[in-house]
Amino acid sequence: MSQIVRPYGDATGxxxxxxxFTLPLPHDKRAEGAALQLAHKMxxxxxxxxxxxAMGPSFTFFVVYGSVHHLVEVDKVQVIERDFPLLSAKExxxxxxxxxxxxxxxxxxxxxxxxxxxxxxxxxxxxGFAGEKGLEYYSQMQVVNLxxxxxxxxxxEAARASKADAVxxxxxxxxxxxxxxxxxxxxxxxxxxxxxxxxxxxxxxxxRFDETMTAELGVDRIFGxxxxxxxxxxxxxxxxxTRTPAPAPTRKATR
Amino acid sequence: xxxxxxxxKRTVTRARALARTAxxxxxxxxxxxxxxxxxxxxxxxxxxxxxxxxxxxxxxxxVDRVRADVGLEQGVALPVWHTLxxxxxxxxxxxxxRAAAGSxxxxxxxxxxxxxxxxxxxxxxGGGITxxxxxxxxxxxxxxxxxxxxxxxxxxxxxxxxxxxxxPQAIAAAREGADVIAVIRSTGQSLLDFVPEGAxxxxxxxxxxTQENFRIxxxxxxxxxxxxxxxxxxxxxASGLCMPEIATLAGLExxxxxxxxxxxxILFRDINPIRTFVDQRFSRQIHxxxxxxxxxxxxxxxxxxxxxxxxHTVTVSQLLNEYFAKEAGLEDWQLxxxxxxxxxxxxxxxxxxxxxxxxxxxxxxxDAPLKWMPPTxxxxxxxxxxxxxxxxxxxxxxxTGQGILLVGMMTEAVVTPWLSDRDLxxxxxxxxxxxxxxxxxxxxxxxxxxxxxxxxxxxxxxxxLLERINDETLLDAIADGTFGLMKRPADxxxxxxxxxxxxxxxxxxxxxxxxxxx
Numbered sequence: 001m002s003q004i005v006r007p008y009g010d011a012t013g014x015x016x017x018x019x020x021f022t023l024p025l026p027h028d029k030r031a032e033g034a035a036l037q038l039a040h041k042m043x044x045x046x047x048x049x050x051x052x053x054a055m056g057p058s059f060t061f062f063v064v065y066g067s068v069h070h071l072v073e074v075d076k077v078q079v080i081e082r083d084f085p086l087l088s089a090k091e092x093x094x095x096x097x098x099x100x101x102x103x104x105x106x107x108x109x110x111x112x113x114x115x116x117x118x119x120x121x122x123x124x125x126x127x128g129f130a131g132e133k134g135l136e137y138y139s140q141m142q143v144v145n146l147x148x149x150x151x152x153x154x155x156x157e158a159a160r161a162s163k164a165d166a167v168x169x170x171x172x173x174x175x176x177x178x179x180x181x182x183x184x185x186x187x188x189x190x191x192x193x194x195x196x197x198x199x200x201x202x203x204x205x206x207x208r209f210d211e212t213m214t215a216e217l218g219v220d221r222i223f224g225x226x227x228x229x230x231x232x233x234x235x236x237x238x239x240x241x242t243r244t245p246a247p248a249p250t251r252k253a254t255r
Numbered sequence: 256x257x258x259x260x261x262x263x264k265r266t267v268t269r270a271r272a273l274a275r276t277a278x279x280x281x282x283x284x285x286x287x288x289x290x291x292x293x294x295x296x297x298x299x300x301x302x303x304x305x306x307x308x309x310x311x312x313x314x315x316x317x318v319d320r321v322r323a324d325v326g327l328e329q330g331v332a333l334p335v336w337h338t339l340x341x342x343x344x345x346x347x348x349x350x351x352x353r354a355a356a357g358s359x360x361x362x363x364x365x366x367x368x369x370x371x372x373x374x375x376x377x378x379x380x381g382g383g384i385t386x387x388x389x390x391x392x393x394x395x396x397x398x399x400x401x402x403x404x405x406x407x408x409x410x411x412x413x414x415x416x417x418x419x420x421x422x423p424q425a426i427a428a429a430r431e432g433a434d435v436i437a438v439i440r441s442t443g444q445s446l447l448d449f450v451p452e453g454a455x456x457x458x459x460x461x462x463x464x465t466q467e468n469f470r471i472x473x474x475x476x477x478x479x480x481x482x483x484x485x486x487x488x489x490x491x492x493a494s495g496l497c498m499p500e501i502a503t504l505a506g507l508e509x510x511x512x513x514x515x516x517x518x519x520x521i522l523f524r525d526i527n528p529i530r531t532f533v534d535q536r537f538s539r540q541i542h543x544x545x546x547x548x549x550x551x552x553x554x555x556x557x558x559x560x561x562x563x564x565x566x567h568t569v570t571v572s573q574l575l576n577e578y579f580a581k582e583a584g585l586e587d588w589q590l591x592x593x594x595x596x597x598x599x600x601x602x603x604x605x606x607x608x609x610x611x612x613x614x615x616x617x618x619x620x621x622d623a624p625l626k627w628m629p630p631t632x633x634x635x636x637x638x639x640x641x642x643x644x645x646x647x648x649x650x651x652x653x654x655t656g657q658g659i660l661l662v663g664m665m666t667e668a669v670v671t672p673w674l675s676d677r678d679l680x681x682x683x684x685x686x687x688x689x690x691x692x693x694x695x696x697x698x699x700x701x702x703x704x705x706x707x708x709x710x711x712x713x714x715x716x717x718x719x720l721l722e723r724i725n726d727e728t729l730l731d732a733i734a735d736g737t738f739g740l741m742k743r744p745a746d747x748x749x750x751x752x753x754x755x756x757x758x759x760x761x762x763x764x765x766x767x768x769x770x771x772x773x
Contacts, residue, residue: 022675055678056430113443113459118558118632147525149446173442173460207636207668225636 015067027054084238096140099241108168109150112182116172166201187218273721274574291753294331296499300383306452313351320354324361328758337364337372387506407660414439416458437490445495469508502538506545516552527748539583554595562597567716587622595628611709629663641665649687
């Protein structure tokens with residue numbers, strides 16, 4: 001049995017939603033009719049224009065409420081589920097100690113012209129994010145935060161010099177798809193600079209990435225909005241201690 | 256404004272004195288050095304503009320060639336005007352072109368040639384200062400004609416990347432009620448060691464600051480000022496590796512406000528500290544002359560650190576910014592000292608804390624306009640909650656008499672502002688000012704209450720930090736990560752190779768005029 005739901009206003013199945021938008025039309029009856037037409041084309045039926053306001057002589061802002069006919073088939077929804085256990089800092093440190101037997105080295109940067117370090121800092125700085133301490137707080141992690149506007153060659157060089165296990169790249173600016181171009185360029189550079197299986201784990205993060213694009217971008221993992229340091233740390237430890245066949249597989253430590 | 260916080264006059268005097276003793280040695284260092292960007296600004300004042308086909312400005316070519324031939328220890332003016340005369344040229348652009356082609360060798364003048372070169376340089380560079388002076392007169396005339404808007408001035412941002420898109424957006428924003436239009440720069444411009452040339456159409460998250468873009472936008476705002484009967488101010492950004500040049504272009508094209516922070520480039524852009532302090536001083540001297548209001552960047556401390564724990568670093572930075580600004584000749588009315596509403600809304604009493612911090616800034620700097628900046632760090636994408644937060648931000652602004660109100664967008668961290676976002680944001684501002692603008696009259700926080708006590712605590716922490724800075728030096732404090740957790744040693748960072756120690760015969764006609772020596 002597939003599960004089907006509709007948007008919920010104040011009763012099950014009422015399908016109620018709200019949208020707001022601007023039309024490049026002066027505010028008059030025709031503009032309100034135009035807003036209704038758009039709502040109908042969006043599948044909102046019946047639709048109510050509950051608010052319309054002129055913004056200067058040639059634009060009108062609308063708020064529309066109404067019921068959509070669309071059905072949401074929950075079992076057909078595709079998402080990236082977390083496929084690693086969420087661990088505490090203590091557990092992460094213990095695992096690195098026992099499996100890796102050396103600190104896990106993480107290099108982080110904002111690449112290209114992006115100067116927005118808020119994302120990388122939230123994950124790496126000891127200050128952390130959402131009440132969780134950043135990766136610098138983990139005693140078994142060695143963090144190199146290169147900061148903003150790092151060129152791809154210097155990121156590759158820093159990863160090599162510090163023998164990075166993982167490279168974290170944050171991209172906030174998305175104008176003209178800069179985030180996608182930058183990441184593709186970066187992964188190409190890493191593929192060129194490191195032999196297969198020796199390449200550090202590459203993680204990108206930012207508010208506008210599609211988490212299903214890993215293969216297309218050539219990265220190991222994409223983290224979206226709201227990711228916490230513990231999620232990144234847990235992923236890193238699960239990935240680096242159970243890595244895809246490497247030339248010299250790490251032996252499990254005897255306890 | 257009446258004194259609501261009962262700040263002890265001696266404490267305030269002590270805070271200022273500590274800022275002065277921390278800043279004075281840095282000013283001495285700034286006076287002993289010049290930079291490639293200061294020298295390029297001197298050439299821009301003499302009217303040199305334009306770039307080669309690859310976009311490298313002629314000022315860069317000329318300074319680089321002079322440096323290669325005779326060094327910059329004596330400044331660019333003497334060798335340039337001497338060589339100009341020696342070659343029988345009158346056009347400095349032609350000299351730059353020939354120098355770029357490698358067909359000219361620069362030499363230093365001696366004896367009577369020295370005097371001639373200095374006189375010619377002073378005349379040419381004085382022409383640029385005269386143009387800046389005329390622009391200031393023109394601005395005053397327009398303000399007199401149209402009148403100044405009441406405080407707070409409504410400050411709106413335009414950021415499309417394309418000057419041709421910026422213009423209609425800025426005009427729309429002005430018509431909707433903006434008193435100040437800020438054109439955000441392209442991400443990364445602060446790290447370019449040259450100023451791009453011409454009208455530009457592709458920037459990332461902003462539009463390049465160029466002389467031509469400045470001119471286009473100022474002309475458009477002059478038109479709309481006339482239409483609205485209200486002088487609409489234009490803001491851009493001086494910070495970065497080209498502070499002196501961008502400040503100069505702003506003066507030449509009659510911009511009205513400039514982002515100019517004394518330590519932002521060092522802390523948040525990893526620009527070399529000496530480079531920054533030298534460039535900052537010259538750029539602020541130009542702003543002072545041009546009648547430009549500076550906006551400082553204390554909001555950055557709050558977005559990179561905890562807004563409660565770091566509250567006193569904002570105060571320290573404001574005091575240092577004030578010291579450096581006044582030393583460079585700026586007056587109180589030109590100090591748009593920055594601060595921001597960045598305390599997590601999850602924290603109990605966050606609004607009272609914001610009020611305390613904003614009031615402290617207001618009373619410490621009673622004659623400065625102050626720039627009040629909206630929440631960004633805790634804007635989550637929940638636009639409805641964000642709209643409420645912006646309302647509370649506006650209320651603090653109204654209650655504490657802020658001079659410049661940067662309008663917060665509920666879509667912060669979601670998209671660059673849409674037309675409707677700006678309209679809704681302005682409705683928010685108008686509602687609050689209209690409903691509660693007069694509330695200041697009734698607002699007398701009790702002397703032993705939370706707000707007054709918190710303000711005193713922040714000021715005391717600021718003094719403790721200033722004392723710690725004075726135990727070493729400001730440069731050491733910057734090197735150890737005292738500010739914003741970033742460690743920035745004086746012998747590292749971007750742009751260090753553009754710093755030069757002045758020789759005994761250093762000549763800078765612009766500085767002479769700006770410092771009133773001629």
